[in-house]
Amino acid sequence: MSESTRLDYRAAGVDLDAAERAKERLKSLVAATRDENTLSELGLFGGLYSVPLGVANPVLVSSADGVGTKLKVAFLANRHDTVGQCLVNHCVNDILVQGARPLFFLDYLASGGMDEETVTDVVTGVAQACKENACALLGGETAQMPDFYAADEYDLAGFIVGIVARDNVLDGSRVRAGDALIGLPSSGLHTNGYTLARKIVFETMSLCVDDGFPGSDRMVADVLLDVHRSYLSALAPILDTGTIRGLAHITGGGIPGNLPRILGTDLGARVDLSSWEVPNAFRVLAEAGKVERDEMLRVFNMGVGIIVLTSPDDAEGVLTALREGGSAPWVMGEVEAGEGVRW
Amino acid sequence: MSESTRLDYRAAGVDLDAAERAKERLKSLVAATRDENTLSELGLFGGLYSVPLGVANPVLVSSADGVGTKLKVAFLANRHDTVGQCLVNHCVNDILVQGARPLFFLDYLASGGMDEETVTDVVTGVAQACKENACALLGGETAQMPDFYAADEYDLAGFIVGIVARDNVLDGSRVRAGDALIGLPSSGLHTNGYTLARKIVFETMSLCVDDGFPGSDRMVADVLLDVHRSYLSALAPILDTGTIRGLAHITGGGIPGNLPRILGTDLGARVDLSSWEVPNAFRVLAEAGKVERDEMLRVFNMGVGIIVLTSPDDAEGVLTALREGGSAPWVMGEVEAGEGVRW
Numbered sequence: 001m002s003e004s005t006r007l008d009y010r011a012a013g014v015d016l017d018a019a020e021r022a023k024e025r026l027k028s029l030v031a032a033t034r035d036e037n038t039l040s041e042l043g044l045f046g047g048l049y050s051v052p053l054g055v056a057n058p059v060l061v062s063s064a065d066g067v068g069t070k071l072k073v074a075f076l077a078n079r080h081d082t083v084g085q086c087l088v089n090h091c092v093n094d095i096l097v098q099g100a101r102p103l104f105f106l107d108y109l110a111s112g113g114m115d116e117e118t119v120t121d122v123v124t125g126v127a128q129a130c131k132e133n134a135c136a137l138l139g140g141e142t143a144q145m146p147d148f149y150a151a152d153e154y155d156l157a158g159f160i161v162g163i164v165a166r167d168n169v170l171d172g173s174r175v176r177a178g179d180a181l182i183g184l185p186s187s188g189l190h191t192n193g194y195t196l197a198r199k200i201v202f203e204t205m206s207l208c209v210d211d212g213f214p215g216s217d218r219m220v221a222d223v224l225l226d227v228h229r230s231y232l233s234a235l236a237p238i239l240d241t242g243t244i245r246g247l248a249h250i251t252g253g254g255i256p257g258n259l260p261r262i263l264g265t266d267l268g269a270r271v272d273l274s275s276w277e278v279p280n281a282f283r284v285l286a287e288a289g290k291v292e293r294d295e296m297l298r299v300f301n302m303g304v305g306i307i308v309l310t311s312p313d314d315a316e317g318v319l320t321a322l323r324e325g326g327s328a329p330w331v332m333g334e335v336e337a338g339e340g341v342r343w
Numbered sequence: 344m345s346e347s348t349r350l351d352y353r354a355a356g357v358d359l360d361a362a363e364r365a366k367e368r369l370k371s372l373v374a375a376t377r378d379e380n381t382l383s384e385l386g387l388f389g390g391l392y393s394v395p396l397g398v399a400n401p402v403l404v405s406s407a408d409g410v411g412t413k414l415k416v417a418f419l420a421n422r423h424d425t426v427g428q429c430l431v432n433h434c435v436n437d438i439l440v441q442g443a444r445p446l447f448f449l450d451y452l453a454s455g456g457m458d459e460e461t462v463t464d465v466v467t468g469v470a471q472a473c474k475e476n477a478c479a480l481l482g483g484e485t486a487q488m489p490d491f492y493a494a495d496e497y498d499l500a501g502f503i504v505g506i507v508a509r510d511n512v513l514d515g516s517r518v519r520a521g522d523a524l525i526g527l528p529s530s531g532l533h534t535n536g537y538t539l540a541r542k543i544v545f546e547t548m549s550l551c552v553d554d555g556f557p558g559s560d561r562m563v564a565d566v567l568l569d570v571h572r573s574y575l576s577a578l579a580p581i582l583d584t585g586t587i588r589g590l591a592h593i594t595g596g597g598i599p600g601n602l603p604r605i606l607g608t609d610l611g612a613r614v615d616l617s618s619w620e621v622p623n624a625f626r627v628l629a630e631a632g633k634v635e636r637d638e639m640l641r642v643f644n645m646g647v648g649i650i651v652l653t654s655p656d657d658a659e660g661v662l663t664a665l666r667e668g669g670s671a672p673w674v675m676g677e678v679e680a681g682e683g684v685r686w
Contacts, residue, residue: 039402040514044604045592046404046438046505048512051394059382060403061389064449064484064502069491095389106407108451108500141407141500146538148412148498155491157451157484159407159502162389169391171383195489249388261387 025120026142029127033137037103040138047138049104049161057166061100065090066157068252069194070224075153076202077209077221080118083156084125086191089230090251091160092133093306096232097247097262099170099239100162102135108157109142112149122156133232135160165240172262174245179335180315181259181269184234184327186305188226188281192252193299197224200289214288215280223281231306234327243318246309250301256341257298259307268340271333279303297343309335368463369485372470376480380446383481390481392447392504400509404443408433409500411595412537413567418496419545420552420564423461426499427468429534432573433594434503435476436649439575440590440605442513442582443505445478451500452485455492465499476575478503508583515605517588522678523658524602524612527577527670529648531569531624535595536642540567543632557631558623566624574649577670586661589652593644599684600641602650611683614676622646640686652678 039048051058067083067090074083084107092102107126109119119142130137149155189197201207201220209221216223231249238244246262248255259269282303286296296302308329310318315331322329336342382391394401410426410433417426427450435445450469452462462485473480492498532540544550544563552564559566574592581587589605591598602612625646629639639645651672653661658674665672 039512040441044441044514045436045601046406046441046443046503048441048514049403049405050509051401051403051506058394060392060394060446060504062392062447062449062481062502062504063389064451064482066451066453066484066486066488068486069488072491093388098383098387098389098391100389103403104405106405106502108407108409108502110409110498110500138405139407141409143409143411144538145409145412145498148415148496153491155453155488155498157453157500159405159449159451160389161403161405161504163394166393169382171387171391195487258388 021116025116026123029123030137033127033130033135035134035136038136038138047104047106049136049138052103052163055163055165059164059166059169061095061098061162061164062160063091063094064157064159065094066155068191069198070191071154071156072198073194073209073221073224077225079221079225080121081125082225082227084122085129086228087156087158088126088129088133088135089228090191091158092135092230092232093249095160095162096235097170097249097306098164099168100164102133102160102162104136104138104161105130106138106159107140109140109154110145110149111154112146113151115152129230133230168240170244170246172246172264175263175267175309175335177267177335177337178312179245179309180312180331181271181333181335182308182310182315182318182329183276183304183332184231184306184308184322184329186250186301186303187229188223190228190251190301190305192301196289196299197285200285205288214284229305234322234325237325238318238321243310243314244308245311248307250304250306254298254300254302255304259341260339262309263335266337266339267335268338268342269333270336270342273343275332276303276330304332364459368459369466372466373480376470376473376478378477378479381479381481390447390449392479392481395446395506398506398508402507402509402512404438404441404505404507405503406434406437407500407502408437409498411534412541413534414497414499415541416537416552416564416567420568422564422568423464424468425568425570427465428472429571430499430501431469431472431476431478432571433534434501435478435573435575436592438503438505439578440513440592440649441507442511443507445476445503445505447479447481447504448473449481449502450483452483452497453488453492454497455489456494458495472573476573511583513587513589515589515607518606518610518652518678520610520678520680521655522588522652523655523674524614524676524678525651525653525658525661525672526619526647526675527574527649527651527672529593529644529646530572531566533571533594533644533648535644539632539642540628543628548631557627572648577665577668580668581661581664586653586657587651588654591650593647593649597641597643597645598647602684603682606678609680609682610678611681611685612676612678613685616686618675619646619673647675
């Protein structure tokens, strides 16, 4: 029996030793995100995290997300340290809009091969954003799936758990007709609409990642890989003041798909499209792809990353507090009776 | 300007309406897993779950996992209702071995298209296993990623959070030399080693999913899609009795890759390979693939799903309790001084 007829896991495309080496390199990245409640190190079957004290009637808030096909842009640009940041920040925002602060995060990274450098870059981005959001990177799964993913491709998903006192949960129940809608700017496309955006940029416009992006002094890769912004630091100072009646994270589905998620069944919103200037990237995509306005609004965030709902009386104070924190908020409309979003 | 030159999200391969319809169908599946601590319905940005009362110094235990290339077998067999069960049970076991009982689960399902029936089948499996393990299906992400996944393929990952009292955490610190290793049978390959197993079965042996599996009266698809067993119900009655000093979930890496994860730095184990009969599926894979014994042990669970570590004095009581619960445990070796696993 020749050696070559013997099958082992490496011959089948899975390198357990490389996986072990990568795991060792990741340990120090992960260690930097530990906090006083983190009880376990990487290596146990499950990550351990103490329920923090001092939160009345604590409620855990959890969300799962992926990066989507923004990853394809990262592959084209061979730049892998930003997508992890996008993922963590997306997850942080998804629980922030329910009123929660992050406790811990886990990632799922599945790849065709096991390029140690790429894995390290991806996890470095994840760990960096975890640190910025005071969120422990508690663990994760790095799966080798040859003949499932191309050797130099991967998928990346993440899971976050945060905490909020029961009385501070934002679930839409406090929203009233007449409430002000305050927008905070997005930092580009965030992580949504990339299937359409890539089609327009790379097919219709025939651009490459290192071409200049029209109307901008930046490269296509820079514009399309802009890191999804976390709104935790902007909103943390006013999160527990009672002035926020609701928050909407503008992700897939755009404003019409996300704003109604925190409005009651009888409430809708009127949004003044002239209240902000749609950033260049979206204008270029709309024009080059001949995408109609309503479709643009349904697919992209159009420059609005998160919407803060507050009573009309509190609006001025919230705007001031947000500006003092370094944000650039603006009043973009109001809640009104009747379902749906009107422009 | 003709209609056909306009680009929208559906033309680019993403169908938001189908996603919305699928979400509606999933709501009822998810609703069946709700418990008294589940505060949110699907549709919010984050799922809400109250920290249960009555757990002293509560510690959250969390794990992320994927199904791996067992999914490829599901694609070949066009059978999508078992992989979600495998995923949930895998996650349940990963936190169970730290002493935790599950609270809630979230899934990440990424696909090339949006076949509503397949999505429903997958989530049905997830929801069924969640219900069996008294675990709320709190949310998840269903991502459409055309040109990333083939239209009829998907990846599936999951994320679980459980809880354990600080004093009942199993982290290996209680394990001592001389402790008995008690094995519980696996239900097939569980979710590991499928890249090698598929290569042997579908390439070396040239079998199809609906061929008979050698040495068995079952089809290849049945054998390879056997549901990953959850050990929660078997171990729950003795979990808080103090008789369990450690637990190891035998997943990727096999016994030598997983048993040492809960042994102290100076401890190893002696495993008696003659103490159990390696199930037919593994014997067939070893023979057909000419896979050496050590490689088999490193890649597959070889019939051992979980290993219970207990003091020699408690071993008989634990065996009796497990048998009375309907399990088929056996003593398979013991902990001894010196690192590594010896056979």
